[in-house]
Amino acid sequence: MKKILVTGALGQIGSELITKLRSIYGDSNVIATDIRVDNQIAEQGPFELVDVTDEQRIFQVAKDYQVDTVMHLAALLSATAEKMPKRAWDINMGGLMNTLEVARELNLQFFTPSSIGAFGPSTPKDNTPQDTLQRPTTMYGVNKVSGELLCDYYFQRFGVDTRGVRFPGLISYVTPPGGGTTDYAVEIYYEAVNNKSYTSYIAEGTYMDMMFMPDALDAIVQLMEADPAKLIHRNAFNISAISAEPMDFARAIQAHIPEFNLTFNVDPIRQGIAESWPNRIDSSVATAEWGFKANYDIDRMTKEMLEKISSKVNL
Numbered sequence: 001m002k003k004i005l006v007t008g009a010l011g012q013i014g015s016e017l018i019t020k021l022r023s024i025y026g027d028s029n030v031i032a033t034d035i036r037v038d039n040q041i042a043e044q045g046p047f048e049l050v051d052v053t054d055e056q057r058i059f060q061v062a063k064d065y066q067v068d069t070v071m072h073l074a075a076l077l078s079a080t081a082e083k084m085p086k087r088a089w090d091i092n093m094g095g096l097m098n099t100l101e102v103a104r105e106l107n108l109q110f111f112t113p114s115s116i117g118a119f120g121p122s123t124p125k126d127n128t129p130q131d132t133l134q135r136p137t138t139m140y141g142v143n144k145v146s147g148e149l150l151c152d153y154y155f156q157r158f159g160v161d162t163r164g165v166r167f168p169g170l171i172s173y174v175t176p177p178g179g180g181t182t183d184y185a186v187e188i189y190y191e192a193v194n195n196k197s198y199t200s201y202i203a204e205g206t207y208m209d210m211m212f213m214p215d216a217l218d219a220i221v222q223l224m225e226a227d228p229a230k231l232i233h234r235n236a237f238n239i240s241a242i243s244a245e246p247m248d249f250a251r252a253i254q255a256h257i258p259e260f261n262l263t264f265n266v267d268p269i270r271q272g273i274a275e276s277w278p279n280r281i282d283s284s285v286a287t288a289e290w291g292f293k294a295n296y297d298i299d300r301m302t303k304e305m306l307e308k309i310s311s312k313v314n315l
């Protein structure tokens, strides 16, 4: 049985991960933390205000609840980090370092997500290997590569059981992402339901990896439960479910909403970030070491996204 502290619990991943973890490990064994309060999550189980730039506060909450695991999700995404690089460094690197220190002091198992953003323009774009060149050109990417190295360092130097994945763009109908480059792949579904049209800030033909949230949540639980003897890699495993460009989403949506119309108004900043990332990463090492498997392709995900968003709109 685990007792888990989650930082950034109200973000895109956290808001759904909390519910899943509580259903597996019990409401009282999952301590949700964030810099603001959400009543629904706070009513379901323990909730504490924690700013990840305050190491003492993380330590106190982890100690008070006697947790054995920390899942560190609080971070700024790629486009926001490009707008405020210094703040991104303080939150992404400072928050990670603080949380790793607490994990070391209290001997906690540790998870934090890396990203396809940890790759750069010199990385092979197709079938991007697990072990390859990582010279990202964004602040977010610099943070993610440094974070992967720091997590491996804490494992090798101090024996902290650190584990992580390189998430692709995550798509969900529950909590919208904020400030990411892959956010278009969420917005397109809301706009398809509400307006039957979408203007993409990412250009036609720009491929990136994507994944439906249920697959991402399963991956976190599976990796954290994996037999450590089987883990050759730790920080962080390539995982992906879908490689797609904007027209692929349009075609999948048109199967349900034939009149859906996609136009383009490219944002040079986010387009530049997208072009520096891979088209399609290879997840075979994650499959070999801990059994990673995605259940949703773009068509299955699209059907569910459109159904769930329509039912929210028609409430």
Ligand code: SER
Pocket: 077, 078, 079, 114, 115, 116, 117, 140, 167, 168, 169, 170, 179, 180, 181, 182, 183
């Ligand atoms: N979805 C993230 C972003 O676009 C990638 O990790 O920033």
